[in-house]
Amino acid sequence: MTVVADSTSDSESESENETKNVTSEFGVEYTVRFDSERNKLHIYSSNPKDGYRNEGFKIKVDGYMNTYESLNLSANETWSDSFNITRNIDVQRDEHTVRFYPTGEETIEFNFTRDIDPSNTSEVPAPRITSVEVANGTPYGRETSVVRVTVENPAEQLYGTKLMVHTLETDHNRRADATAPPGGETTVQVPIEEPQGAMVAGEVRLYDNNLSDTDHGFDQREFVGEADGDTQVMNRTYEPARDPYGKKPGYVYENESMEAVVEDANESEPTPMEHVITGVGVLVFVLAVWWYRR
Template identity: 40%
Template sequence: MTAQNSESKTITSGFSIWVDNEELTEQEFAISPGDVERWSFNTSRGFDVTKDEHTVDFSTFGNSTSYNITRDIETADAEAYPTPYIGNVTVTEGTVDGETSSVAKVEIVNPGPQTYGMKLLVNTEGTDGSFYAVGIPSYSSETFTVELLEPVGDKIAGEGRLYTERPRDTEGALDQVEFVGSPDSKTKQWNTSYEPARGPWLDNSYEYENESIDTDMDNRENANPFDDPDRRKEVNAIALTLVALFGVLAYRKLNRSS
């Protein structure tokens, strides 16, 4: 974009650029007689990635113009555009409805000018799906406390999905990460390709599994019940009850036969 001053005096002016109804930039400038000013802007960085049809509006004092652009953007692979994403994830403990609970602190970052109505779905080995509606203003971030159903203090593995439509569709998919951690250790996380998943409100809903990560839930599921003193007491009590019952039945049978 170019501005030239052909007058004999300095001119003060300005302009704004809007992309898909959100302001990309606003500039004010003063240009001396005979001078030329040039600017360059990547308007595609302001696109709403959930749309195929895009509008660029350019306005200056006393004049304006618009351009229409068609561009089909895959939201799950929109690295060229500043789309929202999952930032830091921390497994810790917190308070949910007045009760101490395992939680994941999940940061959602919106690095661009567009504002999206989003959803966050977190699955772990013990949590079939914690769902949250997410709205983040442009150029900002917010951290959400996500309730997890594993016991407090557990090492927990899971994944988070960020999307605008449905979790089982790639259309509207924005980001997906996996994580593992506990309140006593640093949470590790890594990006993964978006994998569609059926929400917990549907039949045959998605269940998270990761056999490569050893967690406290895995250890409980694979534990020998006789390794747990309380469990041994329960088993011994059941065994004694069965022995006593067998003795009573044998005694009654013996009395009937004599």
């Protein structure tokens, strides 16, 4: 296999347009041009040999498969196509690699640098929280409120994401299995300390490994709601939080306006003792009517 790097034109920097020429194991010639500004790999191939050449190539971006293509080229036939790599770029890296694998043992490689904020990227897709809902649940056989969170991963890259939930009554609760597959979604249920039917306010953070590092944060939502009712969800910029498993005290969720909403809602609901008192009053009234009519 022969690999030759072409210089770029004066109007194009090497980092934006870099071209390499490759001859595969079976004699097919490739010219591969990487346009890092547009996140595209342009492939031009030709068969200068007599007879057909059946082979293929693949493209990997930051270690994840982008494309596998099979070619069947007759003598002197040419072929070309372009491939967008945006969905494969790993938003948690600064140094990125695009590898082109023609038939044979060696590869050609393009490297570029891009600092991406995982929680604030419109160009490169990254995992996101798409739904938060307060519901009733019985995790581990215990009746309590739960927070159902849906995570979507629109990227063609796998991220091992976790969820951390803080509420007014819950110091923290983590779910480590909140990983959505590439191009898919997952919904997880996070138990909290609030009783079933209570009004709940809190925050949900989607992150990878380090809760207290902005570079590991993907998304954050604040919410308030109750089971069998609406849950209001607000988009928030990811804010690092102290890890509850460290030596220092962990992050505590506080929001005075949310506290007022929750207190008003929960005070308007009869407590279990109020239900008992009401039931006793009804029973006394029924007995009094029965005694009067004897």
